[in-house]
Amino acid sequence: MKVYLVGGAVRDKLLKRPIKECDYVVVGSTPAELISLGYQQVGNDFPVFLHPKTKDEYALARTERKSGQGYTGFICDFAPEVTLEEDLVRRDLTVNAMAEDENGNIIDPFNGQTDLANKLLRHVSDAFCEDPLRILRVARFAARYHYLGFTIAPETQQLMQQMVARGEINTLTKERIWLEIEKSLEDGAINVFTDVLAEINALPIILPALIDFWSQEYSCKLAELLSKTSGEQQKIVRFCLWLKDILPEQINSLSAHLRIPNTYSNALYLFNRFAPIFSKSAPCTQQVLDLLNTADVWRRPERLTLFLATFKLLGDSQSSLANNIELASEHALAINVQAIIQQGYKGAEIKQQLDIEREKAINDVFSN
Template identity: 40%
Template sequence: MQIYLVGGAVRDKLLGMPTQDRDWVVVGSHPDQLKALGYQQVGADFPVFLHPVSKEEYALARTERKTGQGYQGFSVDFDSRVTLVEDLARRDLTINAMAEDEQGQLIDPFNGQADLNNRRLRHVSPAFREDPLRVLRIARFAARFQHLGFSIAEDTQHLLTSMAESGELTHLVAERVWTEMARALTETTPSEFFKVLKRANALKTIFPELDRLFGVPQTMRWHPEVDTGIHTLKALDWARSHSADLDVLLATLCHDLGKGLTATHILPSHRGHEQLGANLLPAIAQRMKWPNGPAQLAEIVARYHTLCHTLTELRPATILGLLKNLNAFRQPARVEQFALACRADFYGRSGFEQFDYPQSALLIACASACATVQATPFVKQGLTGRAIGEAMDQARIEALTQLKRSWP
């Protein structure tokens, strides 16, 4: 039995980056032998074992053979005769197909170290195309390493396009797509994930509502970058540079989806895009299996983000209505999430980096002012039921009126 460190841990070590998780491959063994040594078996598709002390994952060396469509259309062989090179050959990218033995020696049968040095993302073998999920995985790695100068090798880019055009992506399980997209949103440059999919003609299959934003014009006065798709990805990268909150990042990505439905004859104006986009999102979230929290914030931001932009022009009663729609008094953190997504929308415009955006701080101040209003004094006055809520709302409007007087 031989044990090798594999995958991302080897790659990140060579890049001089901290290692998050370490994965191991066991060659020349079988499940009963590992169980006898105290390893705990997990996983249903093929045996993966947790080390009795470190709890790190140890997988038996395996090969895979395509037997059907989609992510699950594989038969797996983890016979003890499977070699390390055979196991590495089934991996996606050369930079992920390296191993290190127990003496620290590098095993690199597919020249992954050279691709690391050349900042190239390259597929290991033609077997790459057998798993359509790898189109998303390579896009995610592009988002992770773009800031280091990585790019996708030309032959690999052609392969991604071929896979997308084959129709195989339609067989992907929604939960797996969401997992990859959610991870991509929190990578260093999340826009690169969607750019890679767009270049490969895969975005129209994965997220057609986002894909159709590209080429849709906006008024140059407010959007010097003009293209709605470009604006959306600029906003996303700005949001990621200020937060790793998945809810905020997804909401930023989805805030202008309604602009893809604007009637051609009114372009580049987008009157009513807020409601159009918000109305799209429940069905999108259901189709793509998004969790409730991110999906809810995405719908709220799509529907109300322009109100935040015009906050200083709104009446106190309108501001209170916005806060209620944000559920600010039960979920106060939602206000900060909403405000950050609105800031990202503002700064996702070419040249707007030089301007201030006080609206987000002002909205948070409005929520704080309203939060000082409590029910207790009105109960003591003898009010009951709906009358308490009405009295509290009136007190909140008065607090907002007073606050607005201090605004520049």
């Protein structure tokens, strides 16, 4: 049997980018042989194995034949006679259809290196249109490599647009759509991902809440904001910036449409409810307390931290206000409930007095 490094690892190695994971194709072997060598089978639809030591994925070379709708309707053949080129031709883009042998030689039957040099994302064959998930993958790659100047080949973009017109993209599950969105948020250029969807008329299907205000101007302004993001929570911060003009009452339907995790949807609701108010004028004490209560800063201080980190990116005045809100929350958090109880307050009186003292703590910060 022969083993080849394939796909993204080869692509990113040639681009001198960090390699996140290594995938391998095995030619001329069988499941029984790999199992006898200590590999652990994990694939259900086709044999994928984990290396006994590195735990990297090793897949038997295979061909695919379309057998139904969507991205799951395929029949796979993984016989030992399947060649490397037959395996590579089923892949989405030429830059992902390269392999490297054990001696470091690049096998490139579809001119992926030429497309890398020309900064083009081009489909390998007409088999591309058999898998609608590739529409989102190409949009994600366009976003990931935008900083290098990559664009989608015109013929590939036209093919994607035709797939959307035929309704292929409607077969994608909410979970798979969200996964591609989250990966684009991690890469940092979610605006480019959205631009691609808009250009191929997929935005009304994937993100209908964006169609009323998305434009090239909006995308450029968002790109400027995104360039300032950093830190562990950057995906959620970018998510909030991306959808900052969605109305709070639209968030529930958007979350259901894409099955967005609560961490994201809660952060978006908090941001879209209070950021517009605080951006227009200096907030009153009650509005700040309302923010702290809605964020549940008393039990979940990280929610306010995330809001303030995002709010600061909107401008200098917002950054200054965020610092004051942070200080006010620290003073409000320092109020001791037990001390209030010891003063003789009981039942509902405790909550009333607690709010009074928290309001005073907030007002002290903003009145200085």
